[in-house]
Amino acid sequence: MSEKTGTTGTTGGARPEPRPEPIRFFGTTWVDHDAGYRARRVGVAAGSLAATVASCLILRFAYEGLRIAEVGGVVTLLVLVMFAVCSALAFGHTWGAFTTRPDPARQASLRGLLAVGFVGSLAAYFLRTLKEAPGESLHRQEYEASRAQQTRRTTRRTGNPAKRRRP
DSSP: OOOEEEEEOTTSSEEEEEOOOOBTTTBTTTTTTOSSHHHHHHHHHHHHHHHHHHHHHHHHHHHHHHHHHTOOHHHHHHHHHHHHHHHHHHHHHHHHHTTSOOOHHHHHHTHHHHHHTHHHHHHHHHHHHHHSSTTHHHHHHHHHHHHHHHHHHHOOOOSOGGGOOOO
16 A cells, blocks of 8 residues: 555554655645645636637647538538537546546556546546645545554553453
8 A cells, every 4th residue: 555664663663654645746845735735726726727628629620620621510410419418427426536446447448538538637637636635535534543553553552461350
């Protein structure tokens, strides 16, 4: 899950201490919201919005190319529906990947669909950046779970259980 580094725990032995997993464009600033976290969120939001708009312009040029080529109304309609459906599916998949780890096999099988629906993925990234760093809640859950597990492992027990009175 995350990279570990050896430190000495309270029991005296070397215990690995959990470290937060870095998020693209944010590193580990998402943990304490420090080191320019807000500025990074603003920058990433602006960049993803600009990429989304640029992608829509590229699709507009493709549509104009179809219109100039006079391929017919059915082909144009099929292309528009294909991009709309793929973008909607890519949006849903990308949005869901921010809260749960996607299955690698399913991710590989959806690679083509996500490539065609790139506008939906970019839009999901932009909208998620308005709330938090994309994937922050998932990473935070995993990091806090590993810290709680580390605390349970390194906490000393009190007394000798062999000397405990039996009822």
